[in-house]
Amino acid sequence: MTTPSEEPASKRTYDVLVEDIEAGLRSGRFKIGDQLPGERILAESYGISRASVREAMRLLDAMGVLRSNNRSGPKSGAVIVSEPSAGLSATLRLHIASSRLPVAEIVEARILLETWAARTAAQHDDPAGIQRARELLEAMDAPDIEPEAFHALDAQFHLALSALAGNTVIETIMDSLRGSIRGYIKDALDALGEWPVVLEQLRAHHHAIFDAVEAKDAERAAELLRSHIVWLYEQAANKAR
Amino acid sequence: MTTPSEEPASKRTYDVLVEDIEAGLRSGRFKIGDQLPGERILAESYGISRASVREAMRLLDAMGVLRSNNRSGPKSGAVIVSEPSAGLSATLRLHIASSRLPVAEIVEARILLETWAARTAAQHDDPAGIQRARELLEAMDAPDIEPEAFHALDAQFHLALSALAGNTVIETIMDSLRGSIRGYIKDALDALGEWPVVLEQLRAHHHAIFDAVEAKDAERAAELLRSHIVWLYEQAANKAR
Numbered sequence: 331m332t333t334p335s336e337e338p339a340s341k342r343t344y345d346v347l348v349e350d351i352e353a354g355l356r357s358g359r360f361k362i363g364d365q366l367p368g369e370r371i372l373a374e375s376y377g378i379s380r381a382s383v384r385e386a387m388r389l390l391d392a393m394g395v396l397r398s399n400n401r402s403g404p405k406s407g408a409v410i411v412s413e414p415s416a417g418l419s420a421t422l423r424l425h426i427a428s429s430r431l432p433v434a435e436i437v438e439a440r441i442l443l444e445t446w447a448a449r450t451a452a453q454h455d456d457p458a459g460i461q462r463a464r465e466l467l468e469a470m471d472a473p474d475i476e477p478e479a480f481h482a483l484d485a486q487f488h489l490a491l492s493a494l495a496g497n498t499v500i501e502t503i504m505d506s507l508r509g510s511i512r513g514y515i516k517d518a519l520d521a522l523g524e525w526p527v528v529l530e531q532l533r534a535h536h537h538a539i540f541d542a543v544e545a546k547d548a549e550r551a552a553e554l555l556r557s558h559i560v561w562l563y564e565q566a567a568n569k570a571r
Numbered sequence: 572m573t574t575p576s577e578e579p580a581s582k583r584t585y586d587v588l589v590e591d592i593e594a595g596l597r598s599g600r601f602k603i604g605d606q607l608p609g610e611r612i613l614a615e616s617y618g619i620s621r622a623s624v625r626e627a628m629r630l631l632d633a634m635g636v637l638r639s640n641n642r643s644g645p646k647s648g649a650v651i652v653s654e655p656s657a658g659l660s661a662t663l664r665l666h667i668a669s670s671r672l673p674v675a676e677i678v679e680a681r682i683l684l685e686t687w688a689a690r691t692a693a694q695h696d697d698p699a700g701i702q703r704a705r706e707l708l709e710a711m712d713a714p715d716i717e718p719e720a721f722h723a724l725d726a727q728f729h730l731a732l733s734a735l736a737g738n739t740v741i742e743t744i745m746d747s748l749r750g751s752i753r754g755y756i757k758d759a760l761d762a763l764g765e766w767p768v769v770l771e772q773l774r775a776h777h778h779a780i781f782d783a784v785e786a787k788d789a790e791r792a793a794e795l796l797r798s799h800i801v802w803l804y805e806q807a808a809n810k811a812r
Contacts, residue, residue, distance in 0.1 A: 344629065355668035362669055381622055388585065388626045389633050393662045395669070412671035417662040421634045421655065425743075427596035428603055428636065430653035435740040442741065446683055499676040500683065502666075503744055 347376055347386040351395070355410075366396070366407040393417035414502045419509035426510055436511050437563045443504040444492060444559065445552035448539075451494035452548035460544055463490040467540050470533060477525055480532070481516055485509075487536060491543060491555075515566050528565070535561070588617055588627040592636070596651070607637070607648040634658035655743045660750035667751055677752050678804045684745040685733060685800065686793035689780075692735035693789035701785055704731040708781050711774060718766055721773070722757055726750075728777060732784060732796075756807045769806075776802070 354360035366372065369387070373380045387408055390396040394413035425431045466487040470480055485508060492501045519528055535558040542551035595601035607613065610628070614621045628649055631637040635658035637649040666672045707728040711721055726749060733742045760769055776799040783792035 352665055352668045355665070360669075362671070381625070384622070385626050385629045389630050390665075392630050393633075393665055395665050410669070412666055412669045414662065414666040414672060417666070418659060421658040421662060424593055424596070424631075424634055424636050425653055425655040425658070427593045428601075428651070428653045430603070431655060431740050431743065435738045438738055439740045439744065442683070442687055497676045497679055499672050499680045499748075502672065503680065507740075 344378075344382045344385050347372070347378065347383065348389060350376070351386075351390060351410075360410055362410055362412050364410045366410070368407050392420060415505040415509065418502065418506035422506055422510035433511055433514060434563075436507050437559060440504065440507045440511075441556050441559050443500055443507070444488065444555050447492040447495035447497075447500060447504065448543060448551040448555050449548040450496070451491065451543055452546040452551065454494060454496060456494050456496075459490065459494045463487060463494070463540060463543070466490055467536055470536065475529075477520060477529075480529065481512075484532065484536075485512065491539070494543065515562060517566075519562075519565060531561075585619075585623045585626050588613070588619065588624065589630060591617070592627075592631060592651075601651055603651055603653050605651045607651070609648050633661060656746040656750065659743065659747035663747055663751035674752055674755060675804075677748050678800060681745065681748045681752075682797050682800050684741055684748070685729065685796050688733040688736035688738075688741060688745065689784060689792040689796050690789040691737070692732065692784055693787040693792065695735060695737060697735050697737075700731065700735045704728060704735070704781060704784070707731055708777055711777065716770075718761060718770075721770065722753075725773065725777075726753065732780070735784065756803060760803075760806060772802075 351360060367375070369380050369383050372383045376383070387396060387398055391398050391408070394415070394417035395410065396408040397411045397413075398408045422431065422436075426433065426436065466483050470483045470487065485505075488508060489501065489505055492504050495501070519525075535554070539551060539554045539558060542554055592601060608616070610621050610624050613624045617624070628637060628639055632639050632649070635654035635656070636651065638652045638654075639649045663672065663677075667674065667677065707724050711724045711728065726746075729749060730742065730746055733745045736742070776795070780792060780795045780799060783795055
């Protein structure tokens with residue numbers, strides 16, 4: 331299907347800018363925190379249209395590589411960041427929406443990664459990481475905590491436990507998987523209509539998981555995490571029926 | 572930093588279109604294979620500029636959700652596809668370039684997912700999947716095979732083995748991880764300058780892995796895969812030194 335293209339040049343110029351950012355990051359010419367020149371200057375230096383520059387910026391923003399600041403003047407340039415979870419979550423969420431990636435398989439993947447992290451964490455010493463998880467646990471014990479606030483802390487707690495394994499790639503993927511089904515699980519829990527009961531169960535699960543991780547009981551931590559995620563998913567699945 | 576934005580409306584309209592595609596995929600209003608209307612019609616129906624439509628299309632294309640065909644006239648609309656690996660690989664590659672996701676951790680993640688897949692595959696019966704892997708293995712045995720052709724078959728072989736576990740999410744992530752470091756490992760192997768020797772080692776590894784998978788010897792398959800990936804990575808790391 332090589333029908334003559336309407337605007338092949340625009341597609342090419344757009345790729346050139348994205349590829350140059352990637353090459354620049356690899357070589358060290360660009361690094362995190364650097365501010366890119368404004369749209370007009372980029373368009374001139376790459377010899378492409380401002381519309382093409384804007385398309386590339388939007389894409390890199392969505393991938394979590396650039397943060398546009400939407401300002402004009404000398405501070406108008408986007409800043410290079412690295413937020414892999416944001417970019418991966420957005421992509422995963424779209425593919426889950428198209429049913430190409432089933433929720434049950436996302437849950438299985440999440441169990442694999444989180445139980446691996448729990449087992450691996452038991453082999454490391456990371457008192458600061460343990461302390462971070464403990465603080466989140468205690469914040470979730472606050473009386474009369476709102477579901478919204480609880481869910482946010484809950485996500486950070488799982489992430490803090492995964493971080494103990496010391497692999498940012500797996501931590502990022504885990505966070506992306508969780509982020510991609512967050513809405514799904516949260517809606518189902520909200521719909522249960524017995525928040526105080528659910529809250530007590532969630533707290534009990536989290537405390538037991540934390541205790542096993544802190545005691546470096548790898549198998550128990552992994553098994554508690556697995557059953558916690560399965561239980562969570564079953565609540566959601568029962569509600570969906 | 573809530574400095575007045577230069578073009579907040581454009582950012583918002585752009586998001587609206589992407590979110591509507593996601594909502595449409597979720598509800599079944601859009602499905603894979605559907606052709607979207609052309610740029611002009613989309614701009615009119617969403618009440619946004621053609622430039623904003625084009626930005627959204629570029630983004631969805633990069634995420635592997637749309638395939639633009641660059642045609643004009645009645646067949647100009649993009650088609651909805653689902654190519655999660657393409658979108659995830661591109662995002663992962665950019666973050667590896669920025670050194671936020673180290674190659675060694677990508678390798679550890681790959682080992683976790685591929686060995687899990689090998690163990691899980693032993694619990695399933697999938698003669699068609701085994702046959703597919705066997706055909707790739709035999710194609711890699713062709714005398715005088717070019718490195719380029721071998722690497723392409725090699726990638727497909729690893730993917731075929733992972734597919735035996737029956738989890739497309741993990742298969743997709745595995746493929747994305749592999750894709751994101753493919754250039755890194757291929758360059759290093761090419762640079763070894765002893766292709767016939769490397770070729771024989773790769774073939775021997777693949778045959779041993781396949782035999783263990785076919786025999787449903789889960790632990791042996793997982794261990795062979797692990798040592799194969801570690802060996803491959805060591806070749807690349809030695810060369811980089």
